[in-house]
Amino acid sequence: MFEKTGVATREMVMTKFPPIERINRGPVAVVECYQKIPCNPCQTACPVGAIAIGDDINNIPVRDEEKCGGCGVCVAKCPGLSIMIVDGSKSDETVEFRIPYEFLPLPEAGEMVTGLDRAGKPICRAKVIRVMNPAAFDRTPVITLEVAREYLYDFRNFKREV
Amino acid sequence: MKEVELLIIGSGPAGLCAAVSAAESGAKVLVLERTFKPGGQLIKQTHMFFGSESQYASHRGVDIAGILLDKVKEYGDRIEIMLNCTAVGFYEDNVVTVLRDEKEYFKIKAKSIICATGAYEKSLAFPNNDLPGIYGAGAVQTLMNVYGIRPGNRVLMVGAGNIGVIVSYQLMQAGIEVAAVLDAAPRIGAYLVHASKLARMGVPILTSHTVKEAIGTDCLEAAIVCEVDDKFRPIPGTEKRYDVDVMCISVGLSPLNELLAMRGVEMKYVGQLSGYVPMRTENCETSIPGIFVAGDASGIEEASSAMAEGYLAGLCAAASLGHVPEDFEQRRREYLKQLDGLRSGPVGDRIRAGMAISKL
Ligand SMILES: Cc1cc2nc3c(=O)[nH]c(=O)nc-3n(C[C@H](O)[C@H](O)[C@H](O)COP(=O)(O)OP(=O)(O)OC[C@H]3O[C@@H](n4cnc5c(N)ncnc54)[C@H](O)[C@@H]3O)c2cc1C
Ligand code: SF4
Numbered sequence A: 001m002f003e004k005t006g007v008a009t010r011e012m013v014m015t016k017f018p019p020i021e022r023i024n025r026g027p028v029a030v031v032e033c034y035q036k037i038p039c040n041p042c043q044t045a046c047p048v049g050a051i052a053i054g055d056d057i058n059n060i061p062v063r064d065e066e067k068c069g070g071c072g073v074c075v076a077k078c079p080g081l082s083i084m085i086v087d088g089s090k091s092d093e094t095v096e097f098r099i100p101y102e103f104l105p106l107p108e109a110g111e112m113v114t115g116l117d118r119a120g121k122p123i124c125r126a127k128v129i130r131v132m133n134p135a136a137f138d139r140t141p142v143i144t145l146e147v148a149r150e151y152l153y154d155f156r157n158f159k160r161e162v
Numbered sequence B: 001m002k003e004v005e006l007l008i009i010g011s012g013p014a015g016l017c018a019a020v021s022a023a024e025s026g027a028k029v030l031v032l033e034r035t036f037k038p039g040g041q042l043i044k045q046t047h048m049f050f051g052s053e054s055q056y057a058s059h060r061g062v063d064i065a066g067i068l069l070d071k072v073k074e075y076g077d078r079i080e081i082m083l084n085c086t087a088v089g090f091y092e093d094n095v096v097t098v099l100r101d102e103k104e105y106f107k108i109k110a111k112s113i114i115c116a117t118g119a120y121e122k123s124l125a126f127p128n129n130d131l132p133g134i135y136g137a138g139a140v141q142t143l144m145n146v147y148g149i150r151p152g153n154r155v156l157m158v159g160a161g162n163i164g165v166i167v168s169y170q171l172m173q174a175g176i177e178v179a180a181v182l183d184a185a186p187r188i189g190a191y192l193v194h195a196s197k198l199a200r201m202g203v204p205i206l207t208s209h210t211v212k213e214a215i216g217t218d219c220l221e222a223a224i225v226c227e228v229d230d231k232f233r234p235i236p237g238t239e240k241r242y243d244v245d246v247m248c249i250s251v252g253l254s255p256l257n258e259l260l261a262m263r264g265v266e267m268k269y270v271g272q273l274s275g276y277v278p279m280r281t282e283n284c285e286t287s288i289p290g291i292f293v294a295g296d297a298s299g300i301e302e303a304s305s306a307m308a309e310g311y312l313a314g315l316c317a318a319a320s321l322g323h324v325p326e327d328f329e330q331r332r333r334e335y336l337k338q339l340d341g342l343r344s345g346p347v348g349d350r351i352r353a354g355m356a357i358s359k360l
């Protein structure tokens, strides 16, 4: 399925999420990289060595959820835009996502946007909390959004409503 | 007639790295480039590249071109780049004929030559495939990212390899709608992380689909697509119409190396490397001593491997001219190790098989 559509199945997605207890403790990276390709900037970028690829650059990255502090440095560095940060520590009703977004014009903090799933299907509304676009991110802005908890495993993208 | 020590044809990542590597060893280098800008494919790549740090992974292609050109500048006294100069002939006495600005014609004689001419886009046969509005995906990318020209309003992308999905993503970034990406193969050929980027923007990726015909009088107005079975035969009754004003064909590249064939180096058709390629040693030297090949011209791969091959070919070409640095063997091994690493995974299977067949 995934190899025909580019849309990962729920089972595949679940293998990349840490346990809910870890998500509720604070921000952590979800690295949705499923295929062996010659690539390793995520490993190189992580300041605390939480992503391991090893000697063979083709290996699939493995994120250590205990080492990862959810700093988000790897998000803008991944050429596959396959990494996002999830944070369930803010409230019981919502989760915060930090996702890469390379489209102009950028949304603004406070704006309501339409949340999309992995197939680009609208699933919910989401609130933009923060827009980060420092020089160090090299034109891959990272957007923080607040999303209802029930969409934790479905939310993956958004589109502006204006 | 201009005489040079080392002539490099093409200023893509392979040609530029070859120039830097040879100049570092002490060789005097002339690089010919047929377009108005050095950098090859890199100058239109606005996305971040894969690979490892030594190939500038996670930098955007266009910025990698900038990094390589800065390195070229460091050896400004030893590297000259001539733009708008197309090599059009390559003769037994190592004379290369050059057409400048499509009007001036002259000759260059070189002691050693590296062919780093890259690749050309394959086309696809279907009724009306010559309607205006039907482009190669690379051509659309050049129009959009080099010249800032909007190719149209609604695009059908034919081919779900890396180029097809990356150009689709860049079209969306430019505010152009991508109706669908289709591919006759049953699986997406692109790296799946790239495909997923498109999927989550709602662009359908239709595998086992092909174009049946294009419709339009003066220009493209619509495309009829259909499903194919496991033998790539169209399945009747599955036709769908897409109203689009642009169709991008992205069904693969072929190595561009007719100059080497003209010079008489031993060539072989190697399907895994996407076409005719020169037979060569592990040092990128062809069957004629002193003539080297690097990058997509030697088989379709990636910029990361084109750079490593460029460095290797530059090092070995300079050595063949007597410029042998003290750390020659160490550097040679390092580039070979980088290439091995890049080709070691499952996506490298095809390349490794092709390399084995084309090895002298
Ligand atoms: C859309 C797209 C996305 C890509 N993404 C990636 C990626 O993410 N990572 C990656 O590693 N690679 C990527 N690549 C592949 C990469 O760009 C190529 O593999 C690489 O550029 C090959 O380098 P090269 O130097 O061999 O050839 P090229 O870059 O094609 O350079 C060849 C140069 O030679 C010149 N030339 C040709 N013939 C002549 C002649 N007769 N006389 C004078 N000059 C001549 C051409 O004008 C050109 O400038 C991508 C390619 C495309 C099209
Ligand atoms: S979020 Fe920070 S700590 Fe976690 S893997 Fe990414 S770079 Fe490392």
Ligand code: SF4
Pocket: A031, A032, A033, A039, A040, A041, A042, A043, A061, A077, A078, A079, A080, A081, A082, A083, B193
């Ligand atoms: S940088 Fe991104 S695409 Fe590359 S290996 Fe890491 S997660 Fe995968």
